[in-house]
Amino acid sequence: MTESTFNSAGAEPTWLAPSGRAIAHGSAIPAEGRETPVRVSLDGCVHPDRRGEGFGTALLAWQEARGLQHLATSDETLPGRRRNIGKQAT
Known part of the structure; x- marks a missing residue:
């Protein structure tokens, strides 16, 4: 991962x-919209040639932290849930 550039500004x-x-x-x-429970969807992929280098692990850690931030800022008093959507790049 050292030769790559990470951009999380957006x-x-x-x-x-x-x-x-x-x-x-x-x-x-x-x-x-208003749903029960409040949901945050996590979606991501790693290029097949770069699997096993820690990108997926780091990406999922960012997604889980960001998902919890979204749930924490919700004004709803409903249960919260993260939904992971995995895909493989071809």
């Missing part, structure tokens, strides 16, 4: 190789 973090090619990308997005 709502969705991305790791880029020096060439600019995406290595990993993820998101933590709260559901819109």
Whole structure:
């Protein structure tokens, strides 16, 4: 992971190789509208050539922390739940 660039300035973090090619990308997005329970969906992927280098582990840690931030800022007094959506890049 040392030769990559991590950008988490926006709502969705991305790791880029020096060439600019995406290595990993993820998101933590709260559901819109009033639902029971309050939900945050976590979605992400790591390029198949870069698996096993710790990108997925770091990405999931960011997503879980960001998801909890979203749940903590909800004004609803409903139960909260994170939903992980995994996909494999091809």
